[in-house]
Structures are given as C-alpha cells and as structure tokens.
Amino acid sequence: MKIAVMLKQVPDLVEDLEVDASGISLDTDDIKFKLNEFDDHALEEAILLKESGAADEVVVIAVDGDGVDKMLFTAIAKGADKAVKLNGGKPGDSHQLGKAFSNALGSEGFDMVFTGVQSVDDRDGQLGPIVASYLGAPCVSVVSGVSVSGGTAVVHKEYSGGMMGEFEVDMPAVLGIQAAKQAPRYAPVSKIRQVQETASIEEVPMGDLGSGSGSSVTSMAPPAKGSGAKMLDDVEELIDVLKDKGAI
Amino acid sequence: MGDILVITEHLKGEFQDITFEMLGKAKELAGASGGQCIAVTFGNMNGKVSELGAADSVVSVGGSDDFNPESYAAAVQSVVSEKSPSLVMVGSTSMGMDIANSIATALEMPTVSYCADMSASGGGFSVTSSMYGGKMNVVTDVTGSAVAMVLAGAFNADAGKSAGSPSVEDFAADSGAGKVRFKQLIEPEAADVDITQSEILVAVGRGIGSKDDIELAEELAEVLDADLACSRPLVDAGWMSKAHQVGKSGMKVKPKVYIALGISGAPEHIEGMKSSTTIIAINSDKNAPIFDVAHYGMAEDLFDVVEELVEELED
Numbered sequence: 001m002k003i004a005v006m007l008k009q010v011p012d013l014v015e016d017l018e019v020d021a022s023g024i025s026l027d028t029d030d031i032k033f034k035l036n037e038f039d040d041h042a043l044e045e046a047i048l049l050k051e052s053g054a055a056d057e058v059v060v061i062a063v064d065g066d067g068v069d070k071m072l073f074t075a076i077a078k079g080a081d082k083a084v085k086l087n088g089g090k091p092g093d094s095h096q097l098g099k100a101f102s103n104a105l106g107s108e109g110f111d112m113v114f115t116g117v118q119s120v121d122d123r124d125g126q127l128g129p130i131v132a133s134y135l136g137a138p139c140v141s142v143v144s145g146v147s148v149s150g151g152t153a154v155v156h157k158e159y160s161g162g163m164m165g166e167f168e169v170d171m172p173a174v175l176g177i178q179a180a181k182q183a184p185r186y187a188p189v190s191k192i193r194q195v196q197e198t199a200s201i202e203e204v205p206m207g208d209l210g211s212g213s214g215s216s217v218t219s220m221a222p223p224a225k226g227s228g229a230k231m232l233d234d235v236e237e238l239i240d241v242l243k244d245k246g247a248i
Numbered sequence: 249m250g251d252i253l254v255i256t257e258h259l260k261g262e263f264q265d266i267t268f269e270m271l272g273k274a275k276e277l278a279g280a281s282g283g284q285c286i287a288v289t290f291g292n293m294n295g296k297v298s299e300l301g302a303a304d305s306v307v308s309v310g311g312s313d314d315f316n317p318e319s320y321a322a323a324v325q326s327v328v329s330e331k332s333p334s335l336v337m338v339g340s341t342s343m344g345m346d347i348a349n350s351i352a353t354a355l356e357m358p359t360v361s362y363c364a365d366m367s368a369s370g371g372g373f374s375v376t377s378s379m380y381g382g383k384m385n386v387v388t389d390v391t392g393s394a395v396a397m398v399l400a401g402a403f404n405a406d407a408g409k410s411a412g413s414p415s416v417e418d419f420a421a422d423s424g425a426g427k428v429r430f431k432q433l434i435e436p437e438a439a440d441v442d443i444t445q446s447e448i449l450v451a452v453g454r455g456i457g458s459k460d461d462i463e464l465a466e467e468l469a470e471v472l473d474a475d476l477a478c479s480r481p482l483v484d485a486g487w488m489s490k491a492h493q494v495g496k497s498g499m500k501v502k503p504k505v506y507i508a509l510g511i512s513g514a515p516e517h518i519e520g521m522k523s524s525t526t527i528i529a530i531n532s533d534k535n536a537p538i539f540d541v542a543h544y545g546m547a548e549d550l551f552d553v554v555e556e557l558v559e560e561l562e563d
Contacts, residue, residue, distance in 0.1 A: 129349030138427040162436030215358035229545030
C-alpha cells in the first residue's frame with residue numbers, strides 16, 4: 001500500500017504578524033514559516049502505518065517554495081521513502097492548492113492520501129476534502145487513528161466532548177488527520193544533513209490550477225481590541241483578583 | 249437575494265449548539281435580505297423540528313441518524329442544487345468540514361472558512377474569517393451562491409432557539425456511493441476527572457514548554473483546590489490525557505475561574521472556555537488573542553508568575 005502525505009508550510013504564529021502594503025495579505029518578509037502542525041501528525045501516522053507493515057511506501061508531496069527542500073528532507077529523515085516537489089506555478093488559495101496536488105496524485109496510483117485536518121491559513125476551505133473532491137475519492141476529516149485491512153481503512157473521526165465516530169472507508173481515500181497515534185517524532189539534525197547529501201527530490205510540474213476559490217479578500221487586519229483583559233501589574237494584584245472571584 | 253440554508257448538526261438525537269448559533273444569524277440575514285431561512289435536517293429528527301422555530305421551513309433529507317461524511321455531503325449537495333440558495337451555512341466543525349468542502353468544490357461555489365462574523369452587503373455577504381489562530385481578521389465579500397463555514401461560538405445560540413412549527417418538506421436526496429460506512433459511536437473513556445464540573449480550572453497550553461514543567465501548574469492547582477486542564481497540543485504531544493482537554497474536540501467548560509497559562513487563544517480553544525465566569529490569562533506574548541477573551545491578564549513569563557503565586561499562597 002502506498003500513502004501520499006501532502007505537506008504545507010504556514011506562518012509560525014509565535015511571530016508578530018503584520019499586514020503588507022496591499023492591505024489584504026500578510027507581510028511575509030520577516031516571518032518564519034514552519035510545517036503545518038497537523039501535517040506533521042499526518043506524516044507521523046503514515047510512517048507508523050509503514051512501520052507496522054500496513055503500508056509499503058510513504059511519499060511526501062509539497063508545492064515548491066522557500067524552505068520546502070528542507071521540509072521534505074526532514075520528512076525523509078523521519079521515515080518517508082520519497083519526496084516530490086510541485087513546481088511551475090503559484091497556488092493562490094486552498095482550491096488552487098487542491099488542484100496542484102490532485103493533478104500530481106491522480107497519475108500516481110496512491111491507496112491513501114493524508115494531510116493535516118486544517119491549517120491556520122485556509123481561508124477557502126480545507127485541503128483534504130478539496131483534493132478528495134477533485135480526485136472523486138471519499139474523504140474523512142478530523143481523523144485520529146487509522147488502521148488498514150484489505151482494501152479498506154478503519155478510521156476514528158473526532159466529534160466534540162471526546163466522542164468519536166468509527167468509519168470504514170474504501171480506498172483510495174483522502175484523510176484529514178487531526179492527531180497521529182503518537183506525538184510526531186523529531187529528526188536529528190545530523191540525520192537531516194545526511195539525507196540532504198544522499199536523497200533527491202523529484203520535481204513534477206503542478207499543471208493547471210483552475211480558477212481558484214471564486215471569492216476575493218477585501219481586507220485583512222488584526223482583530224480590533226475590544227475592552228479586552230484588564231492587565232495586572234504584579235502577583236499581588238493577581239491574588240486580589242483570585243480572592244475577589246472566590247478562587248482563594 | 250435568495251434563501252439561506254442552515255445545515256443542522258445533531259448527535260445522539262439532540263441538535264448541537266452550532267445549529268442554533270447559525271439559525272439565529274441566518275434568520276437575521278434572511279430578514280435583512282428578504283430571503284427565507286431554511287434548515288436542513290438529517291435522519292429522523294422530525295420529532296424535534298419544533299426546536300427549529302427560527303427557520304421559515306425545514307428540509308428533511310432523511311437517511312441515517314448517524315453522521316456519514318459521504319452520504320450527508322451528497323444529500324446536502326442535492327438540496328443545494330435544487331434550492332439554489334444564496335448562502336449555505338455549515339459549521340466549522342468535524343461534521344461541517346466534510347460537508348462544506350465537498351459540496352462547494354463539486355458545485356464550484358466559493359467557500360469561506362473560519363467565519364466569525366457576517367453581514368448582508370450590496371446584494372451579497374461580507375464574511376469575516378478569524379485566521380492565523382485568531383491573530384488576523386480577514387474579510388471576504390461574496391456575491392452569488394456561497395458556502396460559509398461558521399466557527400462554533402461565533403454567534404449567540406439563544407437567538408436561534410425559538411420554538412415554532414416550521415413546515416417540513418421531505419426531500420428525496422442522494423446518499424452517495426457507499427464508500428464510507430458508519431460503524432459505531434465511541435464514547436470517551438471514563439476518566440478520573442470531569443472538568444466540565446470544576447469550579448476552578450488551571451489550564452496549560454503550549455507555552456508551558458515541556459512535560460516536566462506541567463508540575464508547576466499542578467502545584468498551583470493544588471493550592472487553589474482547582475482541577476488541571478489543557479489545550480489540544482498538550483494532548484497531541486502525549487503530555488496530558490484527553491479528559492483534560494478544553495476546546496473544539498475536547499470539553500466545553502464554564503468554571504467560576506479559568507486560569508490560562510501559556511495558552512495563545514486559538515479559536516478552537518476559545519470555543520471551549522469562553523463561557524467561564526472569570527478568565528485570567530498569563531502569557532508572555534502581549535498580542536496573544538487569549539487577552540481579548542480574558543477578563544484579567546498578565547503579559548509576563550508564566551513561570552515567574554506562577555512560582556511567585558504558589559509561594560505567596562503557600563505562606
């Protein structure tokens with residue numbers, strides 16, 4: 001069984017985010033990008049399935065951009081078998097991104113496609129179900145826990161309050177992963193360096209991206225600070241509040 | 249302008265809050281634009297239709313009571329194709345995510361995620377999305393038919409909770425190709441703590457940095473006679489058990505006092521704790537969105553604050 005994992009970088013929210021001169025997009029000059037945390041879980045779940053013998057091959061796929069090579073080499077260092085980079089275009093939204101991935105995935109014969117359940121920048125929908133729709137494949141989102149037997153996968157989909165639904169899904173299928181069975185592993189820097197020297201990344205043109213989301217952004221701004229929190233200066237003030245509110 | 253479809257959600261025979269949150273807003277928008285507010289129900293919820301009084305009418309697609317990503321999306325797609333609404337409101341939830349993206353992509357309708365606010369504007373709708381973990385508000389103007397994925401807690405559920413007797417249309421909907429089959433509902437594992445009942449919660453987030461440092465929060469919880477809670481990343485990292493998780497896929501809590509330590513305040517977390525009577529946030533990032541929902545805040549290193557606080561309280 002062959003699993004593709006779609007990876008994407010998102011702004012690191014530890015950074016101060018600012019709007020650029022256009023007023024409708026982020027100023028990306030000074031911000032750091034990192035692997036979408038849910039994609040990291042998707043990768044981990046795929047590697048766990050391979051280690052358990054349920055999957056034979058894990059292929060990581062990403063759209064070209066700054067830092068993408070390193071992200072892909074890191075995925076190989078963690079246990080992915082092959083990395084593919086899509087180039088020749090600049091997807092502007094989740095739908096164009098979905099086209100880029102589905103163009104590449106459609107011709108490769110995958111049994112399962114994993115990606116993170118969501119990302120902080122999907123303004124026009126989530127990548128997993130969009131790609132599934134383009135591929136005509138079934139999709140389950142918010143998945144934590146995948147097992148495979150024969151041509152079907154059994155997945156757990158999280159609801160609120162700790163409830164879960166269990167589903168059987170025919171393959172090929174797309175899964176939006178919320179959490180892997182265990183925390184995503186780290187790859188030691190030495191291993192990543194070694195992979196960078198020995199492994200290669202296959203480059204594939206991303207093809208026609210379609211017309212996109214069909215909507216456009218008119219403004220972007222940090223949320224207006226409402227009345228907000230009353231800021232406390234020291235622990236004494238904090239203790240006064242705790243007493244006042246009956247916590248002490 | 250056309251009608252507004254609200255895709256209801258139910259679990260174990262009860263409509264979920266998101267349903268009423270969307271209905272209240274849909275009713276307001278439909279009132280402003282002259283369209284109808286139509287609720288779409290699944291399975292056998294006809295006995296509960298009187299709860300959907302905010303809707304002008306109900307379309308019942310029938311099918312299984314148990315959510316199924318494929319068949320529910322197929323049913324909604326056939327209703328949307330038939331009714332041609334100007335807006336489809338779907339929860340930005342586990343169930344909604346499968347439905348919204350599927351129908352929007354298949355029918356080539358614009359989708360707007362993480363919708364925190366919306367208003368009628370010039371023949372269409374202006375939708376505000378809370379993106380980048382709540383750090384940016386992004387406004388999208390949509391004209392023509394669109395799908396909005398509404399964040400839980402964005403709108404007041406009470407506005408959508410009016411009793412009534414909307415007319416019910418039984419709709420013969422598609423049910424998909426049968427590639428996804430519901431097997432069972434899994435209840436959460438029994439836990440030693442029920443944080444939904446706690447009076448005081450000390451909640452830790454990613455800012456705590458390491459598993460060992462949770463001990464400090466435990467100390468604070470002990471001196472305050474509080475229970476310990478956490479945000480999603482700590483559960484995913486295996487540092488705390490699911491029973492302690494507050495937020496979208498965890499518990500909804502409303503303690504008397506909620507102390508958030510190193511929690512940035514992503515919409516998924518806020519959804520689970522915003523009803524707390526008093527929220528106190530301690531986070532070194534003064535721009536963290538948690539300070540917008542907190543009543544009291546300290547933009548300082550949580551370790552410094554908690555260490556000093558525990559010392560003072562133990563004296």
